Amino acid sequence: MTQAPKQDGYAAEYRRSLDDPEGFWLDAARAIDWTVAPTRALDASEAPLYRWFPDGRLNTCHNALDRHVDAGRGEQLALVYDSPVTGRKAAFTYRELRDEVARFAGVLTGLGVAQGDRVVIYMPMIPEAVVAMLACARIGAVHSVVFGGFAARELAVRIDDARPKLVIAASCGIEPARVVPYKPLLDDALALAEHQPEHCVIRQRPQCTAEMTGRDLDWDRVMETAEPVGCVPVGATDPLYILYTSGTTGRPKGVVRDNGGHAVALRWSLENVYDTHPGEVFWAASDVGWVVGHSYIVYAPLLTGCTTVLYEGKPVGTPDAGALWRVIAEHRVTALFTAPTAIRAVKKEDPRGALLDAHDIGSLRHLFLAGERLDPETYRWATDLLGVPVVDNWWQTETGWPIVANPMGLEPYPLKAGSPTVPMPGYDVRILDATGRDAPPGADGAVAIRLPLPPGTLLTVWQDDARYVRSYLSAYSGYYLTGDGGRKDDDGYVYVMGRVDDVINVAGHRLSTGAMEEVLAAHPDVAECAVVGVADPLKGQVPRGLVVLKAGLDRDPRGIATELVAAVRETIGPVAALRRVDVVAALPKTRSGKILRRTMRDIADGRDTELPSTIDDPAVIEALRPVLRGDV
Numbered sequence: 001m002t003q004a005p006k007q008d009g010y011a012a013e014y015r016r017s018l019d020d021p022e023g024f025w026l027d028a029a030r031a032i033d034w035t036v037a038p039t040r041a042l043d044a045s046e047a048p049l050y051r052w053f054p055d056g057r058l059n060t061c062h063n064a065l066d067r068h069v070d071a072g073r074g075e076q077l078a079l080v081y082d083s084p085v086t087g088r089k090a091a092f093t094y095r096e097l098r099d100e101v102a103r104f105a106g107v108l109t110g111l112g113v114a115q116g117d118r119v120v121i122y123m124p125m126i127p128e129a130v131v132a133m134l135a136c137a138r139i140g141a142v143h144s145v146v147f148g149g150f151a152a153r154e155l156a157v158r159i160d161d162a163r164p165k166l167v168i169a170a171s172c173g174i175e176p177a178r179v180v181p182y183k184p185l186l187d188d189a190l191a192l193a194e195h196q197p198e199h200c201v202i203r204q205r206p207q208c209t210a211e212m213t214g215r216d217l218d219w220d221r222v223m224e225t226a227e228p229v230g231c232v233p234v235g236a237t238d239p240l241y242i243l244y245t246s247g248t249t250g251r252p253k254g255v256v257r258d259n260g261g262h263a264v265a266l267r268w269s270l271e272n273v274y275d276t277h278p279g280e281v282f283w284a285a286s287d288v289g290w291v292v293g294h295s296y297i298v299y300a301p302l303l304t305g306c307t308t309v310l311y312e313g314k315p316v317g318t319p320d321a322g323a324l325w326r327v328i329a330e331h332r333v334t335a336l337f338t339a340p341t342a343i344r345a346v347k348k349e350d351p352r353g354a355l356l357d358a359h360d361i362g363s364l365r366h367l368f369l370a371g372e373r374l375d376p377e378t379y380r381w382a383t384d385l386l387g388v389p390v391v392d393n394w395w396q397t398e399t400g401w402p403i404v405a406n407p408m409g410l411e412p413y414p415l416k417a418g419s420p421t422v423p424m425p426g427y428d429v430r431i432l433d434a435t436g437r438d439a440p441p442g443a444d445g446a447v448a449i450r451l452p453l454p455p456g457t458l459l460t461v462w463q464d465d466a467r468y469v470r471s472y473l474s475a476y477s478g479y480y481l482t483g484d485g486g487r488k489d490d491d492g493y494v495y496v497m498g499r500v501d502d503v504i505n506v507a508g509h510r511l512s513t514g515a516m517e518e519v520l521a522a523h524p525d526v527a528e529c530a531v532v533g534v535a536d537p538l539k540g541q542v543p544r545g546l547v548v549l550k551a552g553l554d555r556d557p558r559g560i561a562t563e564l565v566a567a568v569r570e571t572i573g574p575v576a577a578l579r580r581v582d583v584v585a586a587l588p589k590t591r592s593g594k595i596l597r598r599t600m601r602d603i604a605d606g607r608d609t610e611l612p613s614t615i616d617d618p619a620v621i622e623a624l625r626p627v628l629r630g631d632v
Contacts, residue, residue, distance in 0.1 A: 009411030010422070017425030017454070024425065025052065025455055028268045029260075032303075033067050034058045035233040038260070042452060043237075048473050049465060050452040052261035056236035060259050061105075061138035063267075064302035065098040066231060074098075076279060078302060080331050081127050083312035084323065085174040086207070090127060097131070102228035105135040109229055110222075111166060111199055115140030118164040118242065120197070121288075122155060122186060124148040124173035125312040128203045128219060129288050130298055132168045133241075137259075140234040141165075144242040144254070147289030147591060147614070148173045149180045152188035154613040157252055158244050159193045161462065167200045168219075172208035176317045183210035236260025242462050243291060245397050253471065254462030255398050257294075262400065265426075265456025266300035269401045273393065273424065274368060275409035276335045278305035281363070283327065285311055285338040287591070291397040292371065296337055300401075309333065315342040322355030329359040336364060339371035340378050341528070341593035347378065348527035351550045353385040366391055366408055372594050373498055373514055376417035377521040392420040394496050396482065398458045398472070403427045403449065403482070404494045418518065419493040426454020431488055436476045439487070447486045447496060448479040513597070516543055516578060519571045525549050525560050530587055530595045531578070534604040534628075544604060545581035546627070557583035588621040590614035596621070604628040 017024040025041040038056030068074065074095035081090040092100070113119060119136050121143055123129040129145070136143040144162045146155055148170070159167070167190075173180040183202060190196065202210050203219040212218065240262055242254040274296075276282045282301045286292035288310075301308035309331055315324055315338070324346065328336060367382055367390045374392040382390045389412070393405035406413050406421035413421050423429040428450035431439040439445035451473070461468040475481040486496040497514040513531040520529040528548040533541040545564060549557065561581040568578040588596040591614055602609035603625055611618055 010407045010413070013410060014423065014425050018428055021426065021452075021454075025264065028455075029053060029056070029264045031267045032058060032260075032263050033063050038236060041455075044452065048451055048469060048478075049460060051237045051459070052258065052455040053236035053264070056260050057233045058236060058260055058263065059138065059140075059231035059233050060240055060263055060299070060303075061101060061134050062231040063263055064134060064137070064299065065094060065101060068094045068305050069098055073278075073305060076305070077307040079127060079130060079308055079310060080281075081310045081312070082327055082331070083125075083174075084318040085176060085313055092127065097134075099228065100127075100131050101134040101138060102230070103223055103226045104131050105138040106226040106229045107201065107222045108135055108141060108166065109139055110226065111201075111217075113139065113141050113165050115232055115234060116142065116238070117166075118142045118144055118162045120155075120159055120162060120164040120167045121145045122148060122150070122167060122169040122182060123203065123288070124170055124182075125287060125310055126170060126203065126205075127310060128168075128170070130310060133288070133294075133298055134302075137240060138231050139229065140232040140238065142239045142241060144244070145289050145294065146244070147287060148182060149185070149591075150289075151613055152185050153192060154252075155185065155189035156192035158254075159189060159197070160195050161244070161252055161254055162242055163195045164197050167197045168203075169200060170203040171205045171210035174205075174207055174312070176314055179208050181208050181210070187213070234259055237459070239459070241294065243294060243397060253467070255291075256459045256462050257400055257456075258459050261455030261457070262299070263303055265401050265454060266295055267303045269424070269456075270296075270300040270304045270306070272407055272410040273402055273405045274300075274335050274337070275366060276301070276304065276306055277409075279307075280334040281307045281309065281332055283309035283311065283331070283333045283336050285309075285315065285324065285327075285336065285342060286371075289591075291400060292337065295400055307331075314345075316345045316349045320355060321346045321349035322358060325356050325359040325361055328361045328364050332363040333361075334363055335366045335368060337368040337370070339593040340369045340374045341372060341589065341595075343367075343369065343378050343382050344528050347381050347550070348548065349551050351527075351552070356385060361386070364388055368393055370394060370402070370420075373496065373517075374418075374420070375518055375521040377518075377526075379417045389415060391415070394420040394494075399427075399453070400456045400458070404429060404496065416489075416493055419489075419495045421494070422492055423494065424454075429494060430479070431486060431494075432476055432479070441488055441490045444485055444487050444497070446475075447482045447484045447494070448476055449482065451478055451480060453480055513543060515572060516545065516568055516576060519568045520545055520547055520564050520581070523547075523560070523564055523567065525553055525555065526564070527551075528587055528595075530597055530600065532597050532601040532604060534601060543576065543578045544628075545578055546584050546587060546600070546624070547581060548585065548587060549583060582627050584624060584627060586617075586620045586623075588624065589616050591616045600624065600628055604630075 036057040038053035043051040043054040078094040244252040284296035393402040404420040431445040516531040536542040
């Protein structure tokens, strides 16, 4: 057993955050500039709807930009744009970025956008997306970023839910092998939507020029005549943004983030969790359409006074599997935050890591991985290759910052493969059994968080408090239900084994598909894998394995499949009942890299399932249909 450190560091801070949340979070709030400093931290008067810093007033854009310029750091780089898909790079100092944002905020106010109005942003990974988000924050408008390239119907339902005064879009997005015109998708969405925004501001890109209609305005032209505007103070509990959870059906679920708690939590997290400090370079290789992009491309690095990297490319194919290492070396990145699937993609294309040799990544102190479960094999591969701590962290769109992590800037804990380590301050993480009682160490259960959630987490679901309570707070009284299953060990380390519906029941035995995936991923020839439970008339459910092999192998896939079945039997036991492993070309994923296990399970069970709006490549799931249904 690995004993966690017992010094006064993390343990004391964590205990204080639960015992004295007022004192803990008011102290943390001192790192933020306030127009009116809060005298209270927690407002529980409408529990289970909690609010943080109810009497505080601030402006998030001021904290992200103006305060650094005012402090004499205006010439430090704020934003580095690196686009291998276009061959373009650009950099903005804090002063330059502030001036761009102030002018676009002038565009917004000139078009009648005011505090509390919603603005939908539908853009690829270009600097204008960051400018638009911060410009909304500058005037107190509420932005709702929709992942660029989302289908028209999905965009339409988000427009109808948020009811924006304005939509900001680009003419296109650029993938490694194709250009994706956005304007036709936007036009189709508006034809479907009941709500109609007053204007659409379009950033024309040279790769695809959009046709403009009567309500469309050209970004460059409106910027030419815009007058800069200052920051508008807002209440700490006023909304900063709405972010719709992915894969929704029917009316989407809009996570609402506030201004005050969000700024305090993200500022605290970047230094204490991610060990990144003012003046250093932080790179979250995600997309501004996802929560990681909101929290750790845009807001946390700029609130902290770091340089943030905006990368319009992929981990492989732009141009090769050395892309991550090239960006780290070129921009002197201190910390990289990406998803395990990105590292697995690199491992698949370059199993020995040979492409790293061409790049000096000496600036890198940590690799942080989140967004899906980090399997131990990927953890070991990246650790051996990079020679820096590979740090798992677990959180959700709803929470906005890590629930469980290794506090590398506060007090690093020994790393354990398969665990994102320990709960972060403010998160009273419990493992609950079926009766709602605390499960003993080592026992699996539902991962839940005792209320109140800490600052920076969701306030509610947009315009639907009842849905928020029903969706997240009703399963166990006094708890937020994460929807994930897991356990704690004797040292208090948390292990998150995946969504509760990824636990399968085989002849009365509850088994974790995540545990089986660990075994498959440990095989030296496997690059990626998934295990799903499919219906069985005798046992209720049985597991099916799908694996993608590493590039360049010269082995019979059938022999590898046989070895994998034997490995699961040896490691987990015959009760696992894993009899079939299929070698496939690719696994279906969302655009953020999550494997679509539920979709695969539905197909295997013969159900007609609508493909989720977030799917990256529908052709992958179509190629798998005959495999999943047992036709091959």
